Amino acid sequence: MIDLLRDTVLLTRRGLMEAVRQPAFEVQNIFIPLFFFAVTVGAIGNISGEAFGVVDYAGFQMPVAILQGAAGAASVSAIAMTTDIERGYFDKLLLTPSPRLSLVLARLCADAVRAMVITVIILVAGLIFSAEIESGPAGFVFIVLMSGLFALSYAGFGLAIALRTGSAQAAQAGFLIFFPLLFLSPAFAPKEIFDPWLEFLATINPVTYVLEGMRSLVLVGWDWDAIAYALLAIAGMGVVTISLALMGLRHRTA
Amino acid sequence: MAAIFAEQLKREFPPDIKAVDGIDLDIPANQIFGFLGANGSGKTTTVRMLTTLLRPTAGRAQVDGLDVEKDATALRGRIGVALQEAGLDDIQTGRELLRLQARLYRVPSKHVEDRVTHLLEVVDLTEAADRAVKGYSGGMKRRLDLAAALVHDPKIVFLDEPTTGLDPISRDSIWRYVAQLNKEEGVTFFLTTQYLEEADRLAHTVAIMDRGKIVAQGSPEELKASIGADVVTVRVSPEDGVKERAAEAVKGVNGLEDVRTVGDAIVVYVRDGKSAVAPIVLALDEKSIPVEEVTLSRPTLDDVFLQKTGHKMEGEVGS
Numbered sequence: 001m002i003d004l005l006r007d008t009v010l011l012t013r014r015g016l017m018e019a020v021r022q023p024a025f026e027v028q029n030i031f032i033p034l035f036f037f038a039v040t041v042g043a044i045g046n047i048s049g050e051a052f053g054v055v056d057y058a059g060f061q062m063p064v065a066i067l068q069g070a071a072g073a074a075s076v077s078a079i080a081m082t083t084d085i086e087r088g089y090f091d092k093l094l095l096t097p098s099p100r101l102s103l104v105l106a107r108l109c110a111d112a113v114r115a116m117v118i119t120v121i122i123l124v125a126g127l128i129f130s131a132e133i134e135s136g137p138a139g140f141v142f143i144v145l146m147s148g149l150f151a152l153s154y155a156g157f158g159l160a161i162a163l164r165t166g167s168a169q170a171a172q173a174g175f176l177i178f179f180p181l182l183f184l185s186p187a188f189a190p191k192e193i194f195d196p197w198l199e200f201l202a203t204i205n206p207v208t209y210v211l212e213g214m215r216s217l218v219l220v221g222w223d224w225d226a227i228a229y230a231l232l233a234i235a236g237m238g239v240v241t242i243s244l245a246l247m248g249l250r251h252r253t254a
Numbered sequence: 255m256a257a258i259f260a261e262q263l264k265r266e267f268p269p270d271i272k273a274v275d276g277i278d279l280d281i282p283a284n285q286i287f288g289f290l291g292a293n294g295s296g297k298t299t300t301v302r303m304l305t306t307l308l309r310p311t312a313g314r315a316q317v318d319g320l321d322v323e324k325d326a327t328a329l330r331g332r333i334g335v336a337l338q339e340a341g342l343d344d345i346q347t348g349r350e351l352l353r354l355q356a357r358l359y360r361v362p363s364k365h366v367e368d369r370v371t372h373l374l375e376v377v378d379l380t381e382a383a384d385r386a387v388k389g390y391s392g393g394m395k396r397r398l399d400l401a402a403a404l405v406h407d408p409k410i411v412f413l414d415e416p417t418t419g420l421d422p423i424s425r426d427s428i429w430r431y432v433a434q435l436n437k438e439e440g441v442t443f444f445l446t447t448q449y450l451e452e453a454d455r456l457a458h459t460v461a462i463m464d465r466g467k468i469v470a471q472g473s474p475e476e477l478k479a480s481i482g483a484d485v486v487t488v489r490v491s492p493e494d495g496v497k498e499r500a501a502e503a504v505k506g507v508n509g510l511e512d513v514r515t516v517g518d519a520i521v522v523y524v525r526d527g528k529s530a531v532a533p534i535v536l537a538l539d540e541k542s543i544p545v546e547e548v549t550l551s552r553p554t555l556d557d558v559f560l561q562k563t564g565h566k567m568e569g570e571v572g573s
Contacts, residue, residue, distance in 0.1 A: 010357055014346070021345050021386075088341025092402065094307060096358040097331035254309060 007102035008109060011093075015110025018080055025079075029072030030118055034125055037065035040188065041129065052189045056219060058131035063214035064187045065122050066147050067207065068178075070115035074151040075175030077107035078158025082168040085252075094253060104245050107159055108152045115151030119144045131218065139217040146217075146230065150210050153234050154178070156241030163248030181207040209233035255319050257283040257410050257442040258304060263313035265299050273299040275466035276313065281444065281459070283409070286436050288457030288474075289446040290559065292567055296466040297446040298338055301414045304444065305335045318410055331359065334403035334411040338418070338446075340395040344388040348379050348398050351387060352405055359406035373401040376431065393424035400428065404435075410442045411435075417452060429456060448567060450555040460555065464563040474555055481553040481561060483511045484527025486534055489547040492518035496543060503541040507533045516566050521557070 019026050037058075045057040054060045084090040093103055123133070123140060133139050158174030165171070184201045185191075185208040191199050202208045213230020216223035260279040266272050274296045281287045291297045302308035304315055306326040315322045320329040343351055352370040361369055374383045377397035382390065390398065396416065403411055413432070417425040433456060435441040447453055453460045454474045461471040470477055490500045497515045504513055509525035524530040527550045538545055559567055 007358060010354060014343070014354060017350075018345050084343070087344070088337060088339040089343045090341075091307060091337055092335075092341040092355075093358070095305060095330055095333075095335045096355070097327050097360065098358045099327075253307070 003097075004099045004102050004105070007098040008105045011098075011102060011106030012109040012113070015077060015080065015106055016113060019076070019110070019114055025072070025076045026114065026118070029069050029076075029114075030121055032072065033065040033068035033118075033122060036068065037061055037122070037126070038129070040064075044188070048189075052193050054190065056131065058126060058129050059133075059218045060215065062122065062126040062131050062218055063143075063211050064182070065126070066119050066143065066214060067150065067182065067211060069118040069122055070147045070151040071154055071175060071178040071182075073115035073118055074111045074155035075158050075172065076114060077111045077155055078162040078171035078174055079168050081107060081159055081162040082166055082171050085162070085166045086168075100249060100253065101246070104156075104159060104163075104242075104249055108155050108242070108245075111155040112148040112152040116144050116148040119147040133218050134221040135217040139222070142227075143214055143217050146210070146214060146234070149231075149234050149238075153238030153241055156238065156243075156245040160241065160244035160248040163245060163252050166252075178207075181205055184208075185211050187211065206233035206237050255283075256280045256316070257285070258287070258315075258317050258444055260300075260304070260315040261313055263300070263303060263315050264311045265296075265303055265308060266311045272466045274303065274310075277463075277466075277468050279315075279461070279468075281442065283442050284436065284440045285458045286432065286443045286445060286456050288453035288460040289444065289463060290448075290450065290453050290460055290555070290567075291446070291463035292448065292563075292565070295463045297463050298414055300463070301335075301337070301412050301444070301446060305333060305412050306330055331406070332408060332410065334406070334408035336396075336399045336403040336411075336413050336416055338414040340392075340399035342387050342395055342399060342402075345386060347384050347386055348374065348390070349383040351398065352401060355402045355405045361406055369405060369407075373404060377401045378427070393420050396420055396424065396428065400431070409440070410444070412444045414446045415448060416445065418448065425452075432456060450559065450567060454555050462559055462562050470558065470562040477555065477558045478553045481511075481523060481557055483509075483523040483525055483553070484530070485551050485553050485557050486522040486524060486527055486531060487519050487547075487549045487551070488522065488534060488538065488545055489519045490538070490543055490545060499541060500538055500543050503537045503543060504534050507537055512561060514560055514564070516560060521560060523553075523557075523561070527551075 041058045041061050048054040048057040123143065158171050161174050162171040184205050186202055191202045194202060209229040210233050213226045216226035258279055258281040260277060262276045263274060264276050265274040289297050303310050304317055304322060306322050306329055309323060317329055318332050322329060349370060352373060353366060356366045356369055374380045377400060379394060379398060382394060400416065417428050432443055436443060445456065458473060460474055460477060461468045490496050497518060497520055500520045501513045501515050504522055507530055509530055511523040514521045522534055531548060531550055535545055535548065
């Protein structure tokens with residue numbers, strides 16, 4: 001267990017070093033959500049109160065930007081993993097006495113840390129953009145942690161693809177799947193105004209609950225039901241995606 | 255106890271590829287074991303099984319007394335491995351990469367810096383140590399990879415074609431270092447190679463692998479002696495069918511042990527080479543086959559390889 005923790009920390013540090021030395025992905029993962037945030041709030045913010053009863057549309061949209069940034073961060077490790085596989089460095093790591101689980105956990109943790117940094121930047125930008133966080137400074141911290149957990153659970157999916165296929169293109173598909181999930185959630189308007197089919201899809205979509213949990217912290221305060229559903233959705237996603245990633249690791253070393 | 259032991263070790267890949275088809279190994283400690291074979295002969299698959307990267311389909315293997323399947327984690331801590339492609343992380347510097355390897359191999363913290371500095375000196379990378387690996391040449395990457403394999407001071411090291419693609423100077427420096435480690439520190443090396451010269455110069459024992467099987471094994475001298483003959487190589491016209499006719503023509507020569515065709519030549523194994531050259535040339539002349547060049551030599555590992563596998567190391571297929 002000590003070896004697992006120690007090696008996870010060592011390899012997480014290496015994963016974060018990649019972000020510092022090759023920051024292109026991080027810039028993209030900050031810029032794109034902020035761009036969509038500014039454009040969406042600019043376009044819909046003035047009519048959102050009349051149209052569907054949301055007065056603070058910047059606050060309504062901030063969790064969307066955060067999840068976009070976190071999902072982007074959660075795709076970085078999958079691509080980095082395929083690079084390691086292609087270069088043969090992954091084999092070098094497999095040859096060490098390190099617990100193999102740490103190779104996967106470290107990638108997930110690096111993504112979580114990256115997502116949290118991106119979330120802080122987006123939250124600060126949102127506050128400058130006139131959004132407010134009803135749950136206060138503690139809510140700010142909680143949103144950052146929640147975003148890290150979301151990235152950790154979502155990253156397992158891309159890692160599973162990376163380990164199965166060793167293909168960077170396939171691993172990137174893990175990120176692209178996030179967009180349908182986002183559009184099938186109440187990202188732009190409350191789901192109560194959706195057509196019934198879309199409302200049904202939003203109801204079975206885990207991203208909906210993560211989004212609503214974060215949104216409650218921004219717009220309402222400490223709504224424990226919403227927060228609990230969000231954490232359950234993250235945990236459920238995590239169990240599925242991390243299991244897939246571990247199966248992928250097993251497949252690669254069989 | 256053997257340093258490396260295998261019994262009927264097999265690995266198959268779907269649909270029906272027998273990459274390694276039941277090999278036996280019994281390599282004592284302190285040896286340099288040369289594993290010779292052409293591309294696709296099963297060398298790398300064998301290394302991947304012995305180093306726990308790949309599970310055998312059948313058979314069993316032990317390294318340093320540990321089973322490659324049951325004791326895989328403990329075994330990984332005891333061996334050093336440099337695979338065919340120098341598997342390095344381009345983003346780290348050479349020093350950072352060795353430092354991380356040392357920590358993952360449980361080198362005590364207080365010894366990590368000394369060990370890394372020493373290895374960087376040994377592989378002549380001290381000046382480049384704090385540059386990103388991305389900027390290293392092929393030779394530098396190979397040397398760093400070798401240092402990474404040795405960071406925890408293993409007593410058994412697997413090197414999969416460590417000098418393929420290197421310039422002669424880099425190759426020579428790796429050969430010298432391997433020989434030195436073996437002699438001074440008793441490190442056992444399992445060295446796969448396509449270079450016969452490499453095996454001849456370094457290895458105490460050589461095994462020749464062909465199509466997943468070991469077809470010959472022994473010291474380089476034993477293998478050369480096993481041919482039991484001199485080698486007369488006769489270059490003939492490269493036209494179709496000429497070398498086959500030539501091989502047929504010399505079959506009546508006194509003392510002939512074997513004859514093979516390779517490229518645009520026939521290779522004749524005879525008991526007394528000096529006396530056999532003239533009869534060989536006469537036999538060819540009688541069949542009106544013009545001779546372009548004749549050479550007489552003692553057998554080399556190249557000849558052993560050709561005789562045991564039926565083809566040259568470069569993959570040139572003979573009869």
